Amino acid sequence: MYADKIPDIIIGRLPVYLRALQRMSDKGLKTTSSQELGEHVGISAAQIRKDISQFGEFGKQGTGYSIPFLLDKLKEILKVDRIWDVVVVGAGDIGHAVANYQGFKNRGFRITMIFDNDKGKVGNQIGEFTVEDTEGMVERIKSTGVKVAMLTVPAAAAQTAAEKLVQAGVKAILNYAPINLNVPSSVKVQYIDPSTHLQRMTFYL
């Protein structure tokens, strides 16, 4: 859709803009400026204008941006103008937490399945979900066409699980295991490792 390649670093900022705009919208605000949005997200006004202008002319000189309009555009660009089904692999503590997490609502995601390779956990109930056996996972994901996964298994099991997900056609993996995954470049991976974030801050203490 966006013919010329958009730098990934810009894509990474769009969800932050989206989140801030959603909050403004929830407060009933109708318009904002690059200046104001920038103050909310800690990014310069010039950069926000440049980022947004990659995708079209969404603002108006003199008045700024319509919040509902920009919200719609950003959702469309990020493809969260729809709901993505998400599979969770790993029914341990983190798996439980993400399965019960209410924060995906209205952000474009809905968890639909949870898998674990521990037969002792298979069949267990987690909220509204029943833990399924990893054995049938590849087929099950293939047949449902799910493209997004969250990986919440121990580090030692993460690479193997990731390979199964790739085999099943998953194209986006949010990895909670503290290990780098090796996947084809057509598959996107994002990492969440709280210790890493904390260590990035202790340097400055």
Next chain:
Amino acid sequence: MYADKIPDIIIGRLPVYLRALQRMSDKGLKTTSSQELGEHVGISAAQIRKDISQFGEFGKQGTGYSIPFLLDKLKEILKVDRIWDVVVVGAGDIGHAVANYQGFKNRGFRITMIFDNDKGKVGNQIGEFTVEDTEGMVERIKSTGVKVAMLTVPAAAAQTAAEKLVQAGVKAILNYAPINLNVPSSVKVQYIDPSTHLQRMTFYL
């Protein structure tokens, strides 16, 4: 200690190197090269050498880096050659999850207190912790000297809670609430918002 300012983007990569080296060490490996480490973390060998060389000459021509030595150095640089006490604010689902999370062990952090402003939750047991009332939080944190916090309250309560943490002398906040925090520049903030990460990937689907 490191007189000339090190770019934050380099600091951000050090925990990733540390994590990979720890894994190599756990496997019993004793040496590695910038090439090999780079393959593990998906970063070019040149960049790894450049990053590491900011802090000293830790490698040897011809043989590469001693894993135990480089581990020690990185831990020292990131100040995780010690254990940091961490306070958790918010005893909801995420608070529970981080309190029970075993992944901070051996990464330099130890949760020591959990607070919530809901009197209904105060006194509850979460693992080995008793939920404490936010009312006494500032004094309690001040007196214990804790410098690191994890913020796991709803978005609407996050800014207020962050201000209390700042008041209490906290200098590093890992924020799980999907909102940007406004804090003095002397206080570091890192953000964890899984929806944001997912949205960054759906763009490419």
Next chain:
DNA sequence: TAGATTGTTAATCGATTAACAATC
């Protein structure tokens, strides 16, 4: 109209990569 703010260009700044002498 006058004031405000966009979209965009050019300038600046910073980060990454390539290359290689030094040396283990």
Next chain:
DNA sequence: TAGATTGTTAATCGATTAACAATC
């Protein structure tokens, strides 16, 4: 010694910022 790999320099590449004409 010969081969391997570092630390570092210079070149390249990319991202951010400043500035301003266009225009709502």
